[in-house]
Amino acid sequence: MGEDLASLGLPDGVARRAHAEEPVDGVPVATTLAPETPEALAATLRVLDEAGLAALPRGAGTQLGLGNPPRRADAFVSLEKLDDVEVLDRAEGVCHAAAGVPLEALRGLVAESGWELPLDDASRGGTLGGALASVAVAPRAAGFGRPRDAVLGLEVALVDGSLTSCGGRVVKNVTGYDLAKLYLGSLGALGVITSAWLRLRPRPEAREVLTGSPLADRQACERAVAWSRGAALRSVFFRDTGSGLEPWVELAGDTVSVSGELERLGGEGLVRAEPADRDAAAARRFAASEDSARYAVSCLPARLGACVAALRESGAALMLLPGSNLVIARPDAGCDADEGFAVAARAAEAGGGRFLCEAAPPAHKAGRDVFAAPASEVALSRSLKAQFDPKGTLNPGRFAGGV
Amino acid sequence: MGPSAELVRALEAVVGPERCLSRRDELLVYECDGLTLHTADPSAVVFPESTAEVQDLVRACRRIGVPFVPRGAGTGLSGGALADEGAVVIECSRLNRIRSIDPENRIAVVEPGVVNADLSVAAAPHGLFYAPDPSSQLACTLGGNVAENSGGPHTLKYGTTTNHVLDLEWVLPDGELVELGSASGFAPGFDWVGAAVGSEGTLGIATAITVRLEPLPEAVETLLAIFGDVVSACRAVGRIIESGLVPAALEIVDQRTIRAVEDSVYAAGLPRDAGAVLIVELDGPRRALPPQVERVRELCAEAGGERVEVARDEAERTRFWRARKGAFGAMGRLAPDLYVHDAVVPRTALPEVLAKVCEIGDRHGLTLSNVFHAGDGNLHPNISFDRRDPDELARVMRAGSEILEACVAAGGVITGEHGVGSEKREFMELVFSEADLAAMARLRDCFDPDRVCNPGKIFPTTRFCAESNPKARGYDRVPLG
Numbered sequence: 042m043g044e045d046l047a048s049l050g051l052p053d054g055v056a057r058r059a060h061a062e063e064p065v066d067g068v069p070v071a072t073t074l075a076p077e078t079p080e081a082l083a084a085t086l087r088v089l090d091e092a093g094l095a096a097l098p099r100g101a102g103t104q105l106g107l108g109n110p111p112r113r114a115d116a117f118v119s120l121e122k123l124d125d126v127e128v129l130d131r132a133e134g135v136c137h138a139a140a141g142v143p144l145e146a147l148r149g150l151v152a153e154s155g156w157e158l159p160l161d162d163a164s165r166g167g168t169l170g171g172a173l174a175s176v177a178v179a180p181r182a183a184g185f186g187r188p189r190d191a192v193l194g195l196e197v198a199l200v201d202g203s204l205t206s207c208g209g210r211v212v213k214n215v216t217g218y219d220l221a222k223l224y225l226g227s228l229g230a231l232g233v234i235t236s237a238w239l240r241l242r243p244r245p246e247a248r249e250v251l252t253g254s255p256l257a258d259r260q261a262c263e264r265a266v267a268w269s270r271g272a273a274l275r276s277v278f279f280r281d282t283g284s285g286l287e288p289w290v291e292l293a294g295d296t297v298s299v300s301g302e303l304e305r306l307g308g309e310g311l312v313r314a315e316p317a318d319r320d321a322a323a324a325r326r327f328a329a330s331e332d333s334a335r336y337a338v339s340c341l342p343a344r345l346g347a348c349v350a351a352l353r354e355s356g357a358a359l360m361l362l363p364g365s366n367l368v369i370a371r372p373d374a375g376c377d378a379d380e381g382f383a384v385a386a387r388a389a390e391a392g393g394g395r396f397l398c399e400a401a402p403p404a405h406k407a408g409r410d411v412f413a414a415p416a417s418e419v420a421l422s423r424s425l426k427a428q429f430d431p432k433g434t435l436n437p438g439r440f441a442g443g444v
Numbered sequence: 445m446g447p448s449a450e451l452v453r454a455l456e457a458v459v460g461p462e463r464c465l466s467r468r469d470e471l472l473v474y475e476c477d478g479l480t481l482h483t484a485d486p487s488a489v490v491f492p493e494s495t496a497e498v499q500d501l502v503r504a505c506r507r508i509g510v511p512f513v514p515r516g517a518g519t520g521l522s523g524g525a526l527a528d529e530g531a532v533v534i535e536c537s538r539l540n541r542i543r544s545i546d547p548e549n550r551i552a553v554v555e556p557g558v559v560n561a562d563l564s565v566a567a568a569p570h571g572l573f574y575a576p577d578p579s580s581q582l583a584c585t586l587g588g589n590v591a592e593n594s595g596g597p598h599t600l601k602y603g604t605t606t607n608h609v610l611d612l613e614w615v616l617p618d619g620e621l622v623e624l625g626s627a628s629g630f631a632p633g634f635d636w637v638g639a640a641v642g643s644e645g646t647l648g649i650a651t652a653i654t655v656r657l658e659p660l661p662e663a664v665e666t667l668l669a670i671f672g673d674v675v676s677a678c679r680a681v682g683r684i685i686e687s688g689l690v691p692a693a694l695e696i697v698d699q700r701t702i703r704a705v706e707d708s709v710y711a712a713g714l715p716r717d718a719g720a721v722l723i724v725e726l727d728g729p730r731r732a733l734p735p736q737v738e739r740v741r742e743l744c745a746e747a748g749g750e751r752v753e754v755a756r757d758e759a760e761r762t763r764f765w766r767a768r769k770g771a772f773g774a775m776g777r778l779a780p781d782l783y784v785h786d787a788v789v790p791r792t793a794l795p796e797v798l799a800k801v802c803e804i805g806d807r808h809g810l811t812l813s814n815v816f817h818a819g820d821g822n823l824h825p826n827i828s829f830d831r832r833d834p835d836e837l838a839r840v841m842r843a844g845s846e847i848l849e850a851c852v853a854a855g856g857v858i859t860g861e862h863g864v865g866s867e868k869r870e871f872m873e874l875v876f877s878e879a880d881l882a883a884m885a886r887l888r889d890c891f892d893p894d895r896v897c898n899p900g901k902i903f904p905t906t907r908f909c910a911e912s913n914p915k916a917r918g919y920d921r922v923p924l925g
Contacts, residue, residue: 217875395630421622
């Protein structure tokens with residue numbers, strides 16, 4: 042593959058790195074191409090497309106397990122060299138950053154300017170582009186909103202070599218189709234995000250973390266909904282300890298609201314805790330488990346209990362994210378793929394929601410759509426993919442419905 | 445020329461003759477929306493009462509080869525509901541049931557013809573409300589809000605329609621019915637709801653909409669800050685945003701608008717000599733608001749504010765808002781016609797852009813006033829004019845172009861909440877490149893490759909509006925004097 046790429050006439054400004062085959066869901070990828078500019082990246086996509094080679098966009102590689110196994114995988118197209126923060130407008134509360142910027146670095150810069158970056162990746166070390174292309178929902182989405190809410194505009198490279206933009210830098214905008222919504226979370230199926238305009242949030246005056254003793258499922262579900270609706274809520278999750286669901290609540294906002302909530306939740310048995318302990322607990326959702334699957338199941342708040350009960354039937358370990366109407370489930374290691382998908386589907390039905398298999402061994406995913414997209418959406422997805430990427434160059438097969 | 449007998453027969457077969465209009469005099473009402481400068485004759489107007497009827501109407505149009513356009517209350521201000529190419533208007537006002545309000549899950553399922561304000565009225569007994577509140581909320585429908593991704597004064601804190609729609613029952617341009625999204629707010633796969641909201645009726649027709657409801661705030665404080673000039677008011681907005689406060693609304697009314705309001709039935713007791721007033725609304729937990737009120741007072745004073753009044757009760761709050769919400773009605777006193785523009789700039793650019801907008805109006809000898817969502821940088825320059833005066837009309841159009849160019853030059857965009865419609869499609873190239881527009885066309889082709897669903901919107905033609913829309917020149921048929 043490396044030799045093939047060399048003969049393709051890649052544009053200037055593209056570093057090429059052959060490496061031991063790094064598999065994505067068991068499919069080996071022998072080469073990484075790292076363009077130095079958005080233009081070079083767009084040109085690289087065009088070259089790969091014309092050559093019939095499959096491109097897998099890559100940030101920090103923290104979420105390569107998300108998605109269906111690729112049908113083909115010829116080269117990673119790395120965003121590592123696109124790491125500028127071009128604009129950080131303190132007066133306006135917006136920033137423009139390239140997709141390869143590490144999220145934590147951007148978070149630090151934004152904090153120095155007196156604002157807050159409303160994107161949570163549960164301390165996994167990802168990039169901005171990766172966070173936007175995957176939109177994996179983490180606990181702070183309860184306070185931040187979904188990643189889509191933070192994005193004002195995107196620049197996106199397409200397989201025909203064009204560099205496009207959508208949205209803009211202003212905080213309100215209905216000029217043309219909102220294509221950003223389609224690029225976000227689609228794993229690069231339509232194009233590769235090269236930079237983004239983001240809306241920042243005011244940095245909170247006060248922040249507090251609380252935790253408490255593990256609760257039985259029923260107790261946890263009852264409290265989850267109430268706690269997720271409190272003032273100044275930043276995040277709330279319940280972590281399965283084996284002896285119950287341990288609550289973690291994070292408050293952020295004005296001093297008066299935070300102290301009021303602190304007092305109220307203190308009355309319900311929660312006590313102050315260290316932010317670092319909360320972050321470590323949140324990150325455990327993503328802890329490596331090469332031989333088991335992980336599902337994200339959504340539900341309506343009033344049906345959280347039914348959703349949890351359905352998942353418990355398979356002996357799954359759970360993490361509740363009530364602020365995002367989600368339950369993360371790790372079925373028992375003995376649970377096979379048929380059973381795992383069936384349990385997740387039953388839980389989603391019980392909860393009035395949908396589900397996603399977030400991570401699983403390749404064999405577990407084989408022959409299935411981890412996005413569990415309904416048939417009508419699959420038809421639309423295929424049509425859209427055909428419009429943007431007719432040869433299936435970008436992340437072929439990985440996204441919803443196998444597009 | 446009237447619609448073909450075949451078309452009328454096909455439409456009446458779905459909704460019956462009593463819910464199908466096809467006579468010229470009946471159709472006249474539907475020749476435009478709130479942007480009365482653009483007109484087009486529909487072939488027919490039909491009033492479906494069910495999702496199945498919408499599907500059958502779409503299929504009938506497809507079979508006969510006539511385009512169609514969904515329409516809500518017709519309050520849009522960009523010609524988005526214009527029946528270009530003799531389209532059939534699928535009027536959704538009879539799809540007007542609130543199917544359910546679910547207070548436990550804080551969601552509601554509504555049909556597209558439900559009036560925006562009616563949903564909040566219905567939700568209020570549960571302590572909930574629907575946040576997007578366009579100025580036309582007493583008349584506009586939620587289907588229209590979905591099509592235009594409507595905003596309103598309170599979007600500064602609560603977001604626009606796209607932040608509140610969870611799930612859509614959607615009739616595709618071939619008549620197929622699909623569900624997009626999930627009431628739970630989590631729908632793995634493409635964000636079809638995000639793409640559909642704001643697509644201006646070009647990707648299909650919503651027949652049911654699941655929306656998120658918000659809890660009514662425990663307390664609200666409304667402040668009216670008086671400034672000697674509009675630039676100082678804009679400066680105060682910048683300071684409030686930079687301070688980290690997130691008001692529910694930040695609205696500016698300029699001197700020309702103040703005087704128009706005070707001369708009208710909407711008079712709110714504002715000082716006629718004020719250069720501008722800034723309405724600041726704060727909401728949230730009761731205990732949290734007093735320090736925010738004080739902070740706003742300080743910031744307004746620092747920006748040159750003359751004084752700040754805080755509404756003491758609901759009546760006073762309503763009076764403050766009357767200055768803002770009565771503005772468009774009050775302008776009816778100034779001239780027979782009003783062109784409401786809509787553009788967005790970075791908030792930090794407001795002072796310079798506003799000065800430029802006023803200069804453009806003055807240079808063209810026009811009566812131009814401003815009332816706008818300052819917290820979002822969303823300008824609404826309003827030009828009062830008389831369409832029967834061709835010279836004035838030409839100046840209005842030239843000034844409008846220059847205003848949009850000035851906003852884009854400042855880093856802004858050509859519409860923040862009214863949509864592109866037929867009004868601004870020729871200005872899309874100010875904001876987007878050919879490749880950008882080609883990408884948008886790919887989405888259109890995914891849903892509607894034959895361009896039968898609300899044709900003539902969003903995408904630029906090679907000609908300007910007045911040339912591509914012969915009826916747009918027809919307003920001179922109104923006799924002078």
